[in-house]
Amino acid sequence: MMHIDNISDDEIRIIGNSAAQTSPKRKPRLYRQWWFWVALIVLVVVSLLTLWSIHSRRFLESYAAPKAGYDVIEATPAPVSPMLYKDEPADVLVFDTVINDVPLQILTPVNAVPELILGIPDTTDESLVLGLQAADIRADNGGIVGAFVLKGELLSRGVAKKGFCAILGGKIQLGMAESTPLFEEATSQDGYFFRQYPLVSNGRMVENKPKNKAVRHALCELDGRIVIVSSLDMESFHDFSQSLADLGVQNAISLVGADAYGFFRAQETGFSSWGTDVHRWKDAENVNFVVWRDYKTE
Numbered sequence: 001m002m003h004i005d006n007i008s009d010d011e012i013r014i015i016g017n018s019a020a021q022t023s024p025k026r027k028p029r030l031y032r033q034w035w036f037w038v039a040l041i042v043l044v045v046v047s048l049l050t051l052w053s054i055h056s057r058r059f060l061e062s063y064a065a066p067k068a069g070y071d072v073i074e075a076t077p078a079p080v081s082p083m084l085y086k087d088e089p090a091d092v093l094v095f096d097t098v099i100n101d102v103p104l105q106i107l108t109p110v111n112a113v114p115e116l117i118l119g120i121p122d123t124t125d126e127s128l129v130l131g132l133q134a135a136d137i138r139a140d141n142g143g144i145v146g147a148f149v150l151k152g153e154l155l156s157r158g159v160a161k162k163g164f165c166a167i168l169g170g171k172i173q174l175g176m177a178e179s180t181p182l183f184e185e186a187t188s189q190d191g192y193f194f195r196q197y198p199l200v201s202n203g204r205m206v207e208n209k210p211k212n213k214a215v216r217h218a219l220c221e222l223d224g225r226i227v228i229v230s231s232l233d234m235e236s237f238h239d240f241s242q243s244l245a246d247l248g249v250q251n252a253i254s255l256v257g258a259d260a261y262g263f264f265r266a267q268e269t270g271f272s273s274w275g276t277d278v279h280r281w282k283d284a285e286n287v288n289f290v291v292w293r294d295y296k297t298e
Contacts, residue, residue, distance in 0.1 A: 079171035080226050082295070083110045090129045090294035092264040096232075102243040103232040107264055108225060112292035113170040116192040118150055121289050123263055123273070130264045131291035132217055132228060133256035133275075134165070135194040144286050146195030149186040155286075163198030163206075163253035165219055165290070167191055172226045174219065174251040176201040194288070197237070200252040205241040208254075216240040217262065219290065220252040228255075230262075255290070 093108040112129045121131050135156075136145040147164075148156040159178050166173045166182035168191040173182060176198040186193035198206045199218050213234040220229050229249070231240050237254075244252050255262075263273035 079168065079173045080221055080224065081171050082113050082292075083108070083225060084113075084295055085111055089267060090127070090292075090296070092130050092266040092292075094264075094266055094269065097247070099243040099247050100239070102235055102239055104243060104247070105230045105232055106222070107228040107230070109227075109292040111295055113295045114167050114172055114192075114226070114290060114292050116148075116150055116167065116194060116288060117291055118155070118286070118288050120284060120287060121263075121291060123271070126265065127294040127297040128263075128265070129292050129294060130228065131289045132219075132262035133260040134288050134290040135196060136256055137286055142286055144194075144288065147183055147193060148195075148288065149183070149191065149193035150288075151192065152187055152190035154187055159195065161195045161197050163196045164193065165196070165253055166193050170295075172219075172221075174221055174226075174253055176206065176251075176253075194290075197254040198252075199237070199241040199254055200244050200249045203245060203248075203250050205238075205245040208237040208241070210237055212236070214258040216257045217255040217260065218244060218249075218252045219255055220244060220249045222247065222249050228262075 088111055090109075090111040092112075093110060095106045095108070097104050097106065107130060109130045116134060117131075121128060123131075135148055137143070138145055144156040146156065146158045146160045148154075162176050162178055164175055164177070164180060164182070166175075166180070166186055168182070168185060168189055175182070183193050185191060196219075197208050197210075199208070200206060200220070213236050215233070216231040216235050216237070218229045218240070220227050222229070229244060229247070229252070231243075235243075241252075259276045261273065261275040263271065265271050
């Protein structure tokens with residue numbers, strides 16, 4: 001038998017593993033490739049940025065968007081012009097509806113301009129087509145609650161309530177703020193200004209502390225118009241405010257409610273009034289009204 005170490009002159013010995021000599025060269029594993037780590041890092045960075053963006057957007061939206069029922073929105077919307085049609089008489093359009101089981105009446109003045117008056121209105125004056133008590137009166141001394149400006153004259157100061165109404169140049173601005181330049185503008189431009197409870201701000205209801213139920217009245221901005229909305233039943237501030245927001249009211253402040261006096265003169269139905277007849281009052285020097293007067297008498 002030939003020994004394995006014996007090699008003849010015409011033979012060649014191959015040193016090493018024969019399989020290694022014949023198999024193809026192996027590729028480096030994927031995790032050892034430089035481009036793999038670059039791609040992985042880019043993917044991680046993009047994923048983290050995407051998650052951060054989504055989280056930040058949701059946080060900002062949840063933080064910035066006030067929830068109904070929280071007194072957090074302070075705004076001063078643009079002034080709203082009265083509805084004037086020169087070829088038509090002054091009028092009040094009356095519309096009844098029900099929102100959230102709350103019966104409401106909507107009064108829209110037409111061809112009439114708003115103003116504030118101090119004292120009892122002369123309802124025999126047919127130029128007056130709509131009027132409601134505006135600012136509250138103190139029970140202890142009969143003074144007006146909150147800031148009140150009557151044709152540029154400052155009659156009362158204070159910020160007992162954040163809601164406000166400013167009337168400048170026949171246009172109404174409703175808002176909610178502890179301070180507003182419209183107060184100074186009213187005093188310098190022969191305007192009008194008073195404060196009341198805010199009910200709706202930027203389309204969202206505003207919660208108020210009084211929890212009793214009463215007939216409610218509100219001065220509202222609805223569909224680009226200024227209207228009066230009244231509850232036909234006794235309602236809490238919460239339910240009334242929520243019904244206004246669900247009606248589509250953008251901004252609203254309350255007017256004197258309960259048995260407060262109000263009236264309107266409509267072409268279709270004639271003169272109507274409600275509440276306590278203030279014409280019987282003898283000591284109502286500070287009772288005040290927001291009224292609409294036929295613009296042709298201005």
